[in-house]
Amino acid sequence: MTRGRPALRYPARGIIGGYGEGEALVTLNSLSFWGGVDPSTGVVTDAHHEWRGVSVAGKVLVFPWGAGSSSGCGVLMEMVRCRTNPAAIINLETEAVLALGPIIAEELYGRSFPIVTVEQAVFDALITGDYLKVDGTAGQIVKIPRKEQQPCG
Amino acid sequence: MRLSRVEEEMLAGDKGEAAAFAMRILVKLGALYGAEEFQSISQVHVDGCCYQTAGDAGLDFAEKLAAMGAKVVVPTTTNVSGRDIRRWREFRFPEALAEKCRRMEEAYLAMGAIPTWTCAPYLAGPLPRFGEQIVWAESNAIAYVNSVIGARTHRYGDFVDACAAVTGRTPRFGLHLPENRHGSVLVRLRGFGPELAYDTSLFGLLGYWLGKTLGSRIPVIEGVPQEVTADCLKALSAAGAASGSLALFHVVGVTPEAPTARQAFGGRKPAEVLTVTPADLAETRNELTTAGGEKVDLVALGCPHFSYAEAWDFLRALGGRCVAKGVECFLYTNRAVLGALESTGLAAELAAAGVRLATDTCILHWPLADWNFRTMATNSGKFAKYAPGLIGVEVKYCALAQCAEAAATGRVAA
Numbered sequence: 001m002t003r004g005r006p007a008l009r010y011p012a013r014g015i016i017g018g019y020g021e022g023e024a025l026v027t028l029n030s031l032s033f034w035g036g037v038d039p040s041t042g043v044v045t046d047a048h049h050e051w052r053g054v055s056v057a058g059k060v061l062v063f064p065w066g067a068g069s070s071s072g073c074g075v076l077m078e079m080v081r082c083r084t085n086p087a088a089i090i091n092l093e094t095e096a097v098l099a100l101g102p103i104i105a106e107e108l109y110g111r112s113f114p115i116v117t118v119e120q121a122v123f124d125a126l127i128t129g130d131y132l133k134v135d136g137t138a139g140q141i142v143k144i145p146r147k148e149q150q151p152c153g
Numbered sequence: 154m155r156l157s158r159v160e161e162e163m164l165a166g167d168k169g170e171a172a173a174f175a176m177r178i179l180v181k182l183g184a185l186y187g188a189e190e191f192q193s194i195s196q197v198h199v200d201g202c203c204y205q206t207a208g209d210a211g212l213d214f215a216e217k218l219a220a221m222g223a224k225v226v227v228p229t230t231t232n233v234s235g236r237d238i239r240r241w242r243e244f245r246f247p248e249a250l251a252e253k254c255r256r257m258e259e260a261y262l263a264m265g266a267i268p269t270w271t272c273a274p275y276l277a278g279p280l281p282r283f284g285e286q287i288v289w290a291e292s293n294a295i296a297y298v299n300s301v302i303g304a305r306t307h308r309y310g311d312f313v314d315a316c317a318a319v320t321g322r323t324p325r326f327g328l329h330l331p332e333n334r335h336g337s338v339l340v341r342l343r344g345f346g347p348e349l350a351y352d353t354s355l356f357g358l359l360g361y362w363l364g365k366t367l368g369s370r371i372p373v374i375e376g377v378p379q380e381v382t383a384d385c386l387k388a389l390s391a392a393g394a395a396s397g398s399l400a401l402f403h404v405v406g407v408t409p410e411a412p413t414a415r416q417a418f419g420g421r422k423p424a425e426v427l428t429v430t431p432a433d434l435a436e437t438r439n440e441l442t443t444a445g446g447e448k449v450d451l452v453a454l455g456c457p458h459f460s461y462a463e464a465w466d467f468l469r470a471l472g473g474r475c476v477a478k479g480v481e482c483f484l485y486t487n488r489a490v491l492g493a494l495e496s497t498g499l500a501a502e503l504a505a506a507g508v509r510l511a512t513d514t515c516i517l518h519w520p521l522a523d524w525n526f527r528t529m530a531t532n533s534g535k536f537a538k539y540a541p542g543l544i545g546v547e548v549k550y551c552a553l554a555q556c557a558e559a560a561a562t563g564r565v566a567a
Binding site (some may be wrong): 015030032034035036039045046047048052064065066072073074075077078080081093095096098099100101103104105107108109 | 174177178181182185186201206207208209210211213214217307308309310311312313327368369395397398440443517538539541542543
């Protein structure tokens with residue numbers, strides 16, 4: 001599906017190491033996991049969020065920063081336990097509230113997902129529907145643009 | 154990170170399996186934030202003890218730590234449980250869920266935590282003094298203790314709080330450091346009347362607006378009357394930490410790190426100056442009010458847990474009226490406040506008026522399918538933000554007096 005389209009590479013700062021890939025979901029709004037995402041399904045329930053009803057499971061989530069309750073970390077751990085966690089998270093700024101989720105999940109379940117931060121220019125280059133490969137250990141994002149962005153179809 | 158001899162020993166497992174497990178997580182946290190060393194802390198408020206919030210992963214964590222023989226080494230208070238521990242049956246709370254809540258409570262009690270079960274630990278004690286280094290989790294409590302008391306905690310997530318309680322240590326980073334506590338955005342309030350000293354619902358709106366607008370940037374707020382109530386600052390803390398990442402705010406002439414705006418900014422110039430007017434907050438009120446019409450069948454109060462003064466004000470606003478037929482009015486508080494309300498007879502008066510008092514928890518954690526609620530009136534920005542998504546009710550955001558009106562009549566003027 002993504003074969004033949006040119007890949008673009010961007011630098012990123014690895015907050016949590018590891019590798020994850022998937023389709024990008026991009027928002028300019030912050031996201032609160034507690035009270036905002038149902039961990040059993042990965043579906044966003046926050047009535048005030050543009051992703052309401054959308055599943056974040058297996059997606060690469062691109063949002064500026066976290067918001068909301070300090071229980072967000074537990075929701076991320078529970079998502080890892082239920083295997084509904086995002087494939088990776090890309091932020092402008094990552095808070096302890098988020099980063100602790102995958103750290104503790106790794107201790108409890110021996111698996112987790114990467115979180116990276118990027119500069120504003122990189123953040124702006126990511127679009128919902130892009131296919132993103134996120135390497136938190138090497139500090140790199142590879143983007144395979146979604147089809148309609150291709151100049152010659 | 155530089156580790157002291159004791160910290161090295163903990164990490165190596167010389168102080169037991171639990172301390173090593175906790176230290177591994179704390180070292181990773183410190184590395185993430187570029188901390189150079191650890192520091193001692195004097196108390197902890199743990200937030201990971203509500204089963205409905207922490208889930209089975211949170212229960213796995215607590216039971217694993219307790220099974221390793223973990224004991225807290227500093228006074229440690231507990232945030233809400235998922236249930237009213239003494240009266241859950243009265244609230245149609247399912248047996249199986251109560252059992253999971255009980256296991257979670259047991260795990261933290263086994264570690265030696267104080268059973269405060271409250272999101273308002275600043276209304277239950279033990280309280281830190283100004284400048285004291287502490288680890289508090291629960292977002293509203295963090296904002297309150299940092300801003301109003303001036304103790305120092307970063308914005309912690311669940312579970313690392315327990316790691317700090319078991320080791321008595323946390324990395325030195327973020328809001329623990331004085332240089333990170335200065336304001337960056339000046340927020341001027343314009344056009345408000347004297348209600349800005351006591352209307353908690355206005356501060357819920359202001360907090361919601363600030364959290365949404367500023368993310369984690371630290372505001373310095375100008376124009377709040379010096380006699381503003383602690384409950385107003387509590388409402389601001391909760392709403393700002395729900396809509397954004399507010400973990401510290403300064404109110405010029407009111408909060409301890411802001412005797413003057415200049416001091417609050419640490420002598421630097423504000424990066425941005427914003428003005429907030431009643432019109433801005435009216436817009437926020439519309440955003441939080443998802444319900445149309447006037448009818449209300451639920452009034453929920455106490456997010457964060459109600460203070461004595463708030464419960465008293467509500468009773469006065471009811472003015473001798475009872476909760477109307479077809480309306481439920483829940484008032485959530487903690488056991489310390491309930492004790493005070495009982496000792497003066499206010500708890501009995503509230504109960505006689507049909508107000509249902511609950512402790513240890515709040516409505517956001519309750520399965521409400523059996524109740525068939527449609528529309529909730531509340532004066533809490535945090536309840537308003539979370540209720541539609543978490544418990545599936547529409548919201549009427551209103552001041553405390555209107556909440557009393559809604560309880561007594563089942564209606565709120567549109």
